Amino acid sequence: MSKTATAAVVREVGGRYSLETxxxxxxxxxxxYVRIQAVGVCHTDANMQEMVPMPAVLGHEGAGVVEEVGSAVTDFKPGDRVILSWPSCGTCPNCLTGKRYICDKAFQLLFGGRRLDGSSTIKLNGEWISGAWFQQSSFATHALVPADSLVPADDDVPAEVLAALPCGAMTGAGAITSALGVGPEDGVLILGAGGVGQAAIMAARMAGADPIIAVDVKPDRLKLAQELGATHVIDASQEETVERVLEISPGGVRFAFDSSGVVSSWNVAALGLRAGGVFAVCAPVExxxxxxxxxxxxxxxxxxxxVMGGNVVPRVYLxxxxxxxxxxxFPIDRLIxxxxxxxxNEAFAAAHEGKAVKPVLVMP
Known part of the structure; x- marks a missing residue:
């Protein structure tokens, strides 16, 4: 039996969201079926809209409570708290060898707006529209989700914290601990101190990295980066970034990670890494x-x-x-x-203007 929900519908690329039944x-x-309690606002929901036919229901960082399960679902039951994480097909060579984050069908699953068989999951005014964004479309009071993309959530973690974890924070932390494998006293250069970059800083601190150099153009984000574990910060609008990196770490750092999507970050990494270093990238450049x-x-x-989703398996990493x-x-609540x-719409504006590091929508 179908379920009615209130969803934030966007009708054109870059358009405003409207709440509709x-x-x-x-x-x-x-x-x-999951009743959504909170959902994160991610730049992907704004930057990748052109990939999906409009109108659409987006949202891909949901957290909530299971309301109903399909006949074949055995690992979840109504009342379970869950995080809605990244989907994967489960049958391709990468999925079968533990690399679900690079599933062969990832692009279709994430951005296709449909199930893998081409069917939609959401009707608006009796017409099928694009849903199944990241196989969840969680900008809604309720979401239809494949059970194998759910992760059990701890009862003592607030919903808004759960909703901040499954994309940006997982990507930043996973880039450090999994994709790069940063260890004690490894020098790390973090290019961009938004939500993904701040998660990377916290993970680098846990790994014992030194130095941890954060680069951004917003003083408030650099201040937060220092509080969360950066040993040095560089304001790229005020300082010669490469020169400062090499002053801090003569010869260059071992690792660099870019979440900014700014082409100049590649040039900084090229000059700021030592020979044999590794540059991890999770955002396409301009x-x-x-x-x-x-x-x-x-x-x-x-x-x-x-890096895709931190190069981690959500059910293991979350x-x-x-x-x-x-x-x-990992005080992710400091970002929320x-x-x-x-x-x-105000939440997206706050993210775009840099007034909020990690906006999270809370359901009524």
Missing amino acids: VELDDLRPNEV RETLGGSPHFFLSKGVRIQF PKMMRWYKQGR TTFPFAQI
């Missing part, structure tokens, strides 16, 4: 030339590592993040600004 499709055997940086990467033997939070080692669901 939608109908979720009937559950299939492997699917679950549509500009990379200038001379590829030559420096090549001549220094730098490895470029592209429980670790919840544990770190409860231990006080909450907004009522009805203020979704």
